[in-house]
Amino acid sequence: MKKFLLIPLFVLLFAVSAMAQTDMPQEVRDTGKALVSGALVVKGEGAAPSDRPMSPAQKRIMALRAAKIMAARELSEVVDGIAISGETTVVSAAAASDTIRATVQGLVKGAQVVKEVYDPVSEIAIVYLSMPMTGSNGLVGSLLPQMLMAPSAAPPYMAPPVAPAAVVNYDGLILDVREQPFKPALINRVMTKSGEVVYDPAKVAQNILVERGAAEYTNDVGKAKALLGERGAVNPAVVKISGVVKSTDVEVGPDDASAIFTSNQNSHYLEGAKVVFVLK
Numbered sequence: 001m002k003k004f005l006l007i008p009l010f011v012l013l014f015a016v017s018a019m020a021q022t023d024m025p026q027e028v029r030d031t032g033k034a035l036v037s038g039a040l041v042v043k044g045e046g047a048a049p050s051d052r053p054m055s056p057a058q059k060r061i062m063a064l065r066a067a068k069i070m071a072a073r074e075l076s077e078v079v080d081g082i083a084i085s086g087e088t089t090v091v092s093a094a095a096a097s098d099t100i101r102a103t104v105q106g107l108v109k110g111a112q113v114v115k116e117v118y119d120p121v122s123e124i125a126i127v128y129l130s131m132p133m134t135g136s137n138g139l140v141g142s143l144l145p146q147m148l149m150a151p152s153a154a155p156p157y158m159a160p161p162v163a164p165a166a167v168v169n170y171d172g173l174i175l176d177v178r179e180q181p182f183k184p185a186l187i188n189r190v191m192t193k194s195g196e197v198v199y200d201p202a203k204v205a206q207n208i209l210v211e212r213g214a215a216e217y218t219n220d221v222g223k224a225k226a227l228l229g230e231r232g233a234v235n236p237a238v239v240k241i242s243g244v245v246k247s248t249d250v251e252v253g254p255d256d257a258s259a260i261f262t263s264n265q266n267s268h269y270l271e272g273a274k275v276v277f278v279l280k
Contacts, residue, residue, distance in 0.1 A: 024115060024117075024126075024128075025041050025043075025115050025128045027041050027042055027043050027128075028040055029041075029042060029078050031082050031083065031183075031184045031185070032183075032184040032279050034133050035133055035184050035216075035217040036218055036219065036279070038132060038133055039130045039131060039132045039133055040075065040078055040079070040130065040131045040133065040139070041114065041129070041130045042071055042074040042075045042078060042128070042129055043071060043074070043127070043128050044067045044068060044069070044070030044071025044072070044073070044126070044127050044128075044129070045067055045070060045124060045125065045126050045127075046063050046064070046065070046066025046068070046069065046070050046125050046127070047063050047123055047124050047125070048060075048061075048062035048063045048066070048123060049062060056120060059123055060120070060125070063118055063124060063125035064116055064118060064125045064127060066125065067116070067125040067126055067127035068113065068116075068127045068129070071111075071127045071129040072108055072109070072111065072129060074129075075108050075111055075129050076104075079104060079107070079108065079131070080094070082185070082186065083183055083185035083186070083247075083248055084143070084147055084185055084186045084187055085147070085185050085186065085187035085188070085189070085246075085249070086246035086247070086248055086249070090143070093143075097146075100143065100146060103146070104143070107137075107142060108131070110137065111129040111130060111131045112129065112130050112131075113127060113128070113130075114128045115127070116128070133213070134210075134211060134212055134213050135210070135211060136210055139186075140186055140213040140214075141209065141211065141213070142210075143186060144186050144201070144210075144214060145206050145210065147186060148187070148201060148209070152197060152202060154189075154191070154195055154196065154197045155195070155196050156196065156200065157196035157197055157198045157257055157261055158196075159258045159262055160258070168235075168237070168259065168263060169263060169266060169267065170235055170237040170259070170260070170263035170264075170267065170269070171233045171234060171235055171236065171263075171267040171274065172228040172233030172235070172236030172237070172269050172274040173190075173236060173237050173239065173275045173276070174224045174225065174228070174236050174238045174239065174275075174276050174278060175190065175241055175252075175276070175277050175278065176221065176238065176239065176240045176241065176278045177241050177244075177250060177277055177278060177279060178279065178280045179240075180241055180243065180244050180250070181247060182241075182247065182250060182277070182279070183244075183247040183248050184217055184248075184277065184279065185248040186214070187201050187248070188201075188214065189248075189249045189250075190249070190250055190251075190252060190260070191245055191249050191250065191251050191252075192257050193242070193243070193251055193254075196257075198252060198257050198260055199260070199270050199275060201215075201273070203270065203271055204270075204271060204273045205271065205272075208272060208273050209273070212273060213273070214273055215273060215276060215277055216275070216277070217276065217277050217279055218277075218278060218279070219278065219279050220278065221238060221278055224276040224278050227276055228274055228276060231274055233274050236269075236274070237259060237260060237263065239252055239256045
């Protein structure tokens with residue numbers, strides 16, 4: 001009698017454990033976290049239709065297909081809400097451009113399955129989809145060159161014509177935004193309080209934009225230095241921003257603006273996008 005009861009109980013526990021594996025991916029839906037980790041990750045759940053008889057194998061196939069469709073819908077919604085700059089999001093840019101809309105649709109369609117699980121007891125499937133943020137097939141690399149084609153209305157920053165103090169030979173830029181209401185976006189510019197552009201991603205070479213984006217993002221100054229070190233920077237400037245504009249552009253004070261501008265004349269690190277934002 002005991003053996004009769006233990007066998008179905010074991011089968012049930014085994015099936016349930018298939019849906020509760022500890023190695024399940026973590027969803028990454030926040031833009032800042034995705035820029036730090038390198039990819040968006042979303043989850044979809046699905047079940048086979050119940051209006052007709054199916055074999056166990058057919059139910060599995062149909063449930064996984066439904067879960068992937070749901071994950072793709074989730075991913076599309078997440079991507080649509082990503083800020084490009086200021087008040088502009090991906091969905092608003094796609095509404096104004098057939099090319100951008102087709103690009104976004106292609107990226108969602110090409111998202112990679114990183115995990116799929118099917119529970120034969122509940123007949124429910126779970127599928128995780130991942131979309132890279134950078135690289136030739138990434139969101140940033142696919143959209144950013146198109147977003148930067150329009151000329152900026154803001155004037156470029158020019159250092160005041162006064163005798164400068166001793167120039168520090170910075171070769172990278174770390175922007176500490178942890179105490180400000182900053183929003184990571186595809187385009188984050190560095191501005192002065194008077195509206196001049198100190199760092200304009202439009203000036204970055206297109207191959208760099210595709211491979212790495214206009215900047216990198218992390219949650220620690222030490223990690224930021226390590227990221228820039230991998231790209232040859234040994235003495236980056238660390239600047240605590242003084243404010244934000246439209247939540248995505250950051251403001252720096254006059255001394256910092258002058259130091260960034262002057263040191264960049266020698267190292268040209270801004271043109272190489274050697275810029276890292278340190279997030280909360």
